[in-house]
Amino acid sequence: MLKELSFALYSIKKNIQNSAELRTSFLTNIIGMFINNIAFITLWIFFVKSVGIIGGWTAVDIICLQGFIALCFGFVFSAGYGIIKLADYTSSGAFDRFMLSPKNLLIRTATSAFNVSALGDIVFGIVCMCIYIFLIHASIYQILLILFFTMISISVFLSIAIIIYSISFFFIDANSVASSFFELFFTPAMFHGGAFQGVMRFIFTFIIPSLLIGTLPVEAIKDVSLEKLLLISILAVFWFIFSIIIFNQAVKKYESSNFMTFGN
């Protein structure tokens, strides 16, 4: 497993170098995404300031929520962008080259592509978290919780991306369907956490796990809640195992094709 992870890191490094060769596009993408995120969070903060506290959520919590979302999105769409490209890979037959690799198929696929603009999300996420830590005068325990939940959130985000994009193995041109499912998962995750109560909270925690990547971690940090920490961790492990099972089963449906392709 260490060899697999070491190769995954090497592959990500090569992907970054490959993208960085096109310098102008590389820097423009990162800065563009960072500015885009600032505009987005500014809107939310103005919204919270206007309507006041909803469900115990303040503007500071929104900063933390957007930090988690940006870090999840940034890490998965940069280092694991291969998963998001699965529909393209399977319809063009480009997935063949991963089947020919001596490495773990899922890790090799995930680290096969890199979306530069997602680096802008990572920078934005780190900035948000630093601001949040400063504003709440976070204790060491809370800082450790932030680090822990960042990893958990990325893991859940990646697991759901794997499950959704694995439908690409079942039918051709799955890109738009997969994107729609992904939006269904991702859009509620970016919403004001206080808006999810009762049935909605249940649905978006246990059926569509959108709240696991932002809302619930923010609440767990704020409340320093061991109960929520345990629940999020158990659900994260469940989704991770489930995603690997789904991917391994879906790969058996791969039928390849003979389009011209280019890439690593």
Place this chain on the structure above:
Amino acid sequence: MSSNSITVSNLTKKFSFSQKNPSSGWLKNLFSPETKEIIAVDDISFSVKNGERIAFIGPNGAGKSTTIKMLTGILFPTSGKIDILGFDPTKDRKKLAYQIGTVFGQRSQLLPNLPLTDSLEFFGVMYDMPEKEIKKRIAELIKLFDLGSFINQPVRKLSLGQRMRAEVASSLIHKPKIILLDEPTIGLDVVAKKSLRDLLLKINNEENTTIFLTSHDVGDIESLCERTIVINHGIIIKDLPTQNLAKTFIYEKYIDLIALNNFNNFPKLPEGINYSSKDKNKITVIIDINKITVQKSLKKLLDLFEVEDIDVYNADLETVIRHIYEKAL
């Protein structure tokens, strides 16, 4: 250890897809389409010895790529058994990958924006080679494939011929025992084709690498492969030494007649003999040896024409292969 690098027994691959029924409405076709099944590879068996050079040929849609994809573990067979170097590709895909190299002519696996050295290094790391060994092997491949002049150029700036050499070199970084090539010379000019064929022969001679190649290019088959397997409609229709290919399938002979003076008349020819080309200096006829012997043909032709010279020869390999395909269609 077995002397065979590949053994395939009763291999079958079926694909199913939904098909539009023209007599049904579009709504019925949308929600309950008819499913059609095609047999891409139909119960084929063959084996390949270590170090052999095999051409696996057939017209488009014959089942060549499907077979190669099953051999490499990309596709799961519907039924049958594959043994490559003692591995079953369906179960030991990762272990097998360390032992084989693959080149798909219409596909690149190189890093487009980085120099070629980076791609070679990337594959070396992927195959768990130590850093020293990677450097040594890259130096060997640069020399063997004459990559020196463009090794530091970004891959996207390479010509197609250079890129194909680079693709083959990268697939050999881990010294595979077998290299499987699917249309490796597609789109290459004659010089690049010859260069690639020479390189493949070289690695076969120097490293005893088994070569399994699909191609539509007769030159690849003629100059590279000692044995040819012909497949069509998923069935192997012939498996024989390449040099016997023309002999086995030959039921036509060509005769060139060179005019003593000029040919002025082109009379109707006896049954079994047809004009292939005719002008005042030279006539070429095709004889069907199932209908008339060469001896009888020559007698009849000499009665009809005054000739200075005669040349009798077999059809070239391209014509033979075309006949095989046409007959099998």
